[in-house]
Amino acid sequence: MKIDFRDNPELMEQVTLDVMPCFAIYSAANAVTRFYRRILAETGLTYPQYLVMMVLWETGGTTMRAISERLLLDSSTLTPLIKKLETQGLVARSRNREDERLLDVVPTDAGLALRVTGCEAAMAMNAASGEALEELQELRGRLDKVRIGLNEATARVD
Amino acid sequence: MKIDFRDNPELMEQVTLDVMPCFAIYSAANAVTRFYRRILAETGLTYPQYLVMMVLWETGGTTMRAISERLLLDSSTLTPLIKKLETQGLVARSRNREDERLLDVVPTDAGLALRVTGCEAAMAMNAASGEALEELQELRGRLDKVRIGLNEATARVD
DNA sequence: CCCTATTTAATCGTACACGATTTAATCGAC
DNA sequence: GTCGATTAAATCGTGTACGATTAAATAGGG
Numbered sequence: 001m002k003i004d005f006r007d008n009p010e011l012m013e014q015v016t017l018d019v020m021p022c023f024a025i026y027s028a029a030n031a032v033t034r035f036y037r038r039i040l041a042e043t044g045l046t047y048p049q050y051l052v053m054m055v056l057w058e059t060g061g062t063t064m065r066a067i068s069e070r071l072l073l074d075s076s077t078l079t080p081l082i083k084k085l086e087t088q089g090l091v092a093r094s095r096n097r098e099d100e101r102l103l104d105v106v107p108t109d110a111g112l113a114l115r116v117t118g119c120e121a122a123m124a125m126n127a128a129s130g131e132a133l134e135e136l137q138e139l140r141g142r143l144d145k146v147r148i149g150l151n152e153a154t155a156r157v158d
Numbered sequence: 159m160k161i162d163f164r165d166n167p168e169l170m171e172q173v174t175l176d177v178m179p180c181f182a183i184y185s186a187a188n189a190v191t192r193f194y195r196r197i198l199a200e201t202g203l204t205y206p207q208y209l210v211m212m213v214l215w216e217t218g219g220t221t222m223r224a225i226s227e228r229l230l231l232d233s234s235t236l237t238p239l240i241k242k243l244e245t246q247g248l249v250a251r252s253r254n255r256e257d258e259r260l261l262d263v264v265p266t267d268a269g270l271a272l273r274v275t276g277c278e279a280a281m282a283m284n285a286a287s288g289e290a291l292e293e294l295q296e297l298r299g300r301l302d303k304v305r306i307g308l309n310e311a312t313a314r315v316d
Numbered sequence: 317c318c319c320t321a322t323t324t325a326a327t328c329g330t331a332c333a334c335g336a337t338t339t340a341a342t343c344g345a346c
Numbered sequence: 347g348t349c350g351a352t353t354a355a356a357t358c359g360t361g362t363a364c365g366a367t368t369a370a371a372t373a374g375g376g
Contacts, residue, residue, distance in 0.1 A: 029187030
């Protein structure tokens, strides 16, 4: 099963972008953020900002640590992003009373008010994909498995 | 089939990150670039740079315009990226003789030499995903359909 | 042939991602 | 309790993505 491309250089021609699932994932992700850019324009949210708001809508407010675990993004990505949400008046940031290391992030009324548009955006993206909801859920399940496999393989090297 | 969340606010609770295929795509794409960061470290390539090299390995050299169409990335992303590949000695950039608007991009010997490692990286990513090749191809097909649907929907607004 | 419309790269500004490092708070073994 | 280890955010540097704009080259109708 192990292929040595050095011994069979002609096999390299079989490895093309067209058959690489990683490129399909990468390219679909770019298409997702492009799509949401349009549909979220009225809210002023970018797609990653929208994901943070999703977590806050679901939880009603939580810590940056929890957002980081949920979205698999680290503090160096989330800190400036959440600060921007704060300046837009959509969230409030404050240190946690019990543990001052933690940052509480809570949606404001203005932030909560965007939830309707947010839900409509999610439905619009499902519709635009041209796939049935059932197929999309199957796709989602497979992607989750791939993501877990890749992240475990990446972590294993540490 | 059309849902008005304003009339049924309780339905918004059904719209969660867990069921959103867009988040699965986005998050899997982050996992892909994280995984390749490790495996491509020895080549000094980032994942997007690797994709450009894939196009050059397949074509033997082409124009920026063709790379842009193949990868669905525009010149504002590709120009600095390909300039970096040039300073790393992996590609040569030159204006096309027939049409001076076009930029020819050709792999150097050093660039061609990375192809073996590049093919091994693609195989490693397939293995790390934990899915069979057949499943990965099915996944790829579905993602292609979703990407096309999303990009058409995004373009339709123009 | 000329002049406008189109096409292609490049440039600029904004916003992610993430590795590496720093700082401050908490934990825990003793 | 104290101090070294751990944890959480923030900071910094590098490298994408992409909309908007610019500059240069080509195409094409009169």
